[in-house]
Amino acid sequence: MKKLIILFFIFFLSNITFAQSGRIQIAFLGVFHMGESPDYKQGSITDLLSAERQKQIQEVVDDLSKFRPDKIFVENTPDTQPYWNEVYKNYLNGIKPIERSSEYNEIFQLGIKLAKKLNHPIGVTCVNFVQPDLTIGVRIARNKVDTLMTFYSHELELKRPSYDEYFLRNPSVKKAFNDYITNYESWKSQTIKQHLLNLNSEQSISTLHYFNITGWMDTNTNGFGAEFTAKEYYRNSKILQNILLSVSPFDRKLLVIIGGGHVQVLKDMLKTHPYFEVVDAKKILSDL
Secondary structure (H helix, E strand, C coil): CHHHHHHHHHHHHHHHHHHHHCCEEEEEEEECCCCCCCCCCCCCCCCCCCHHHHHHHHHHHHHHHCCCCCEEEECCCHHHHHHHHHHHHHHHCCCCCCCHHHHCCHHHHHHHHHHHHCCCCCCCEECCCCCCCCCCHHHHCCCHHHHHHHHHHHHHHCCCCCHHHHHHHCHHHHHHHHHHHHHHHHHCCCCHHHHHHHHCCHHHHHHHHHHHCHHHHCCCHHHCHHHHHHHHHHHHHHHHHHHHHCCCCCCCEEEEEEEHHHHHHHHHHHCCCCCEEEECHHHHHHCC
């Protein structure tokens, strides 16, 4: 009970601070996964470590630094926080990651490099959530709700069609996806900054949201369209929860570096929040 009272008191004080100090600015920078990822279509750039590409990365980092975020949130699960803390510590001492997957990762290329430029004490904060699907979910379930959600997620995944079948049953989704990939391939010849500006356009973000999340409901794919869409909303709700739990009363600006498919739903969930102001990431890259 004493712990509960203390937590309530802290939350109450935090709310007063938010209300008195104005809203916290938060920007969602949608990115392509620069290295390997479990996504259906890979978006990596093979020459990312070339001198020219690294110059382009630095240009993006310099632009983002002008926003001066108090915290930098990235798409990795909280259990990996110690690893990225160590990566950041090493990078401050001039040591790059040994693992290729880490050096190619946007967490390092953008998040860690930005944190170093801003001299952040903690580097990046991991806020991703991965659906359990009974791989290790039941073993780490904290309560009955976790257990039930794990079983539910697992059973739902057994009903998920392959992407080929998904596209076959949903011609509008297939067209949206193919049109997007055509545009995306053309962006690869552009600078990293221009690539990100295109990816974060209103049309791009809404299209990613459609074929990643709401498109499942078009023809009620496999009889579970709404459930697949709801599962994606659940995942993003958990990501947002991780972000909110990491915000302190002293934060004034926040940056979330995350796969482009997450941006629309996260922005929608926060745009009515009285303590937050969603900032257009394109303005950070182009106007500041």
